[in-house]
Amino acid sequence: MTPYIIKDTPVSDAVLNVIAHLPTKSLAATVDPAFFQKLTDADFMRIAVLLAQKGYDEGGCPIGGVVVDNVSRQILGKGHNTLVQENHPYNHGETSAIRDAGRIDFSKTTIFTTLSPCDVCAPLVCARQFNRVVVGNITTISGNEDFIRSKGVQVDILEDQMGIDLYTKFRTDNPDLDNEDWKGLAEVTKSKAAACC
Amino acid sequence: MTPYIIKDTPVSDAVLNVIAHLPTKSLAATVDPAFFQKLTDADFMRIAVLLAQKGYDEGGCPIGGVVVDNVSRQILGKGHNTLVQENHPYNHGETSAIRDAGRIDFSKTTIFTTLSPCDVCAPLVCARQFNRVVVGNITTISGNEDFIRSKGVQVDILEDQMGIDLYTKFRTDNPDLDNEDWKGLAEVTKSKAAACC
Numbered sequence: 001m002t003p004y005i006i007k008d009t010p011v012s013d014a015v016l017n018v019i020a021h022l023p024t025k026s027l028a029a030t031v032d033p034a035f036f037q038k039l040t041d042a043d044f045m046r047i048a049v050l051l052a053q054k055g056y057d058e059g060g061c062p063i064g065g066v067v068v069d070n071v072s073r074q075i076l077g078k079g080h081n082t083l084v085q086e087n088h089p090y091n092h093g094e095t096s097a098i099r100d101a102g103r104i105d106f107s108k109t110t111i112f113t114t115l116s117p118c119d120v121c122a123p124l125v126c127a128r129q130f131n132r133v134v135v136g137n138i139t140t141i142s143g144n145e146d147f148i149r150s151k152g153v154q155v156d157i158l159e160d161q162m163g164i165d166l167y168t169k170f171r172t173d174n175p176d177l178d179n180e181d182w183k184g185l186a187e188v189t190k191s192k193a194a195a196c197c
Numbered sequence: 198m199t200p201y202i203i204k205d206t207p208v209s210d211a212v213l214n215v216i217a218h219l220p221t222k223s224l225a226a227t228v229d230p231a232f233f234q235k236l237t238d239a240d241f242m243r244i245a246v247l248l249a250q251k252g253y254d255e256g257g258c259p260i261g262g263v264v265v266d267n268v269s270r271q272i273l274g275k276g277h278n279t280l281v282q283e284n285h286p287y288n289h290g291e292t293s294a295i296r297d298a299g300r301i302d303f304s305k306t307t308i309f310t311t312l313s314p315c316d317v318c319a320p321l322v323c324a325r326q327f328n329r330v331v332v333g334n335i336t337t338i339s340g341n342e343d344f345i346r347s348k349g350v351q352v353d354i355l356e357d358q359m360g361i362d363l364y365t366k367f368r369t370d371n372p373d374l375d376n377e378d379w380k381g382l383a384e385v386t387k388s389k390a391a392a393c394c
Contacts, residue, residue, distance in 0.1 A: 089301075090296070105382045123316045127315070127381065
């Protein structure tokens with residue numbers, strides 16, 4: 001089957017959104033590898049943001065991640081937070097994309113994440129020896145960028161305003177869900193107890 | 198339906214193995230809560246070891262975990278490493294049991310793990326604010342027990358010789374798989390490159 005998305009297909013949010021929604025294993029049958037080769041880092045970050053939007057549209061936390069091969073620039077894994085959708089207490093953008101990628105050598109890859117990595121995802125990207133992490137939103141400072149760098153992983157900041165606006169809206173509208181996603185349901189219970197007295 | 202496993206059922210590895218294999222959601226329909234209330238910490242650790250054995254029998258890494266409510270002593274989540282079985286690059290005993298438990302308040306629970314928590318699982322049990330971690334094997338020193346304690350989580354060592362023997366056999370027979378489980382496929386590639394030159 002000839003791929004529908006080819007080298008000359010113009011890059012737009014609409015086509016990147018199709019790529020975000022396609023299962024990773026379906027990309028080889030639907031997208032010419034040459035299309036991925038022309039994508040910039042900002043384009044891959046936008047795919048991560050569109051995954052965050054997908055998660056938000058499902059009623060979840062809007063955080064996405066994409067794992068890309070450094071040489072071929074093909075997508076090896078991608079996903080989004082599924083705290084709500086899978087009743088999953090720690091599946092963030094990074095964990096989701098890494099789970100999707102499976103057992104590969106991450107030292108030749110870059111992970112694009114729409115949000116500054118949390119205290120669990122930061123050591124995970126180090127322990128799996130990623131070559132590079134690209135962060136799309138540091139307005140919520142996890143403070144883990146320097147920790148990741150100290151482990152020999154390159155960290156670049158490449159903010160995406162669409163992703164920042166989406167996450168800002170989410171955390172304003174859903175502070176409890178945001179709190180649970182970072183620190184667990186225990187934190188929500190503690191905050192409510194503190195607020196009531 | 199009257200539960201098959203009742204308060205007076207004698208505790209044995211055979212019955213604990215049934216509990217290890219039953220889906221967590223099935224326990225309420227098959228085991229009287231009073232049976233769990235008489236189990237000791239060593240019994241819960243043995244269930245975690247039997248989960249490790251289940252994983253090993255499936256061809257995977259023998260590491261298990263169990264999340265238990267501190268007051269009711271009921272099992273809220275359990276699981277084992279699925280690196281091989283699910284092609285899952287970071288699903289350890291702890292992550293598996295926490296995923297199984299879902300969105301609960303972990304501050305009222307204890308996690309039993311057959312192996313000293315890794316650099317990812319240690320911050321995870323802290324970030325989800327577990328009350329207590331019980332470790333069944335510190336022969337492989339992750340060195341993370343003090344880190345976990347520094348975050349206010351109680352850590353107890355309760356070694357289980359069956360679990361230690363199983364893990365020792367596994368890592369002797371499968372050094373590459375053991376290496377991948379801790380540090381990713383990148384580490385295996387590096388080790389092989391170093392060994393060949």
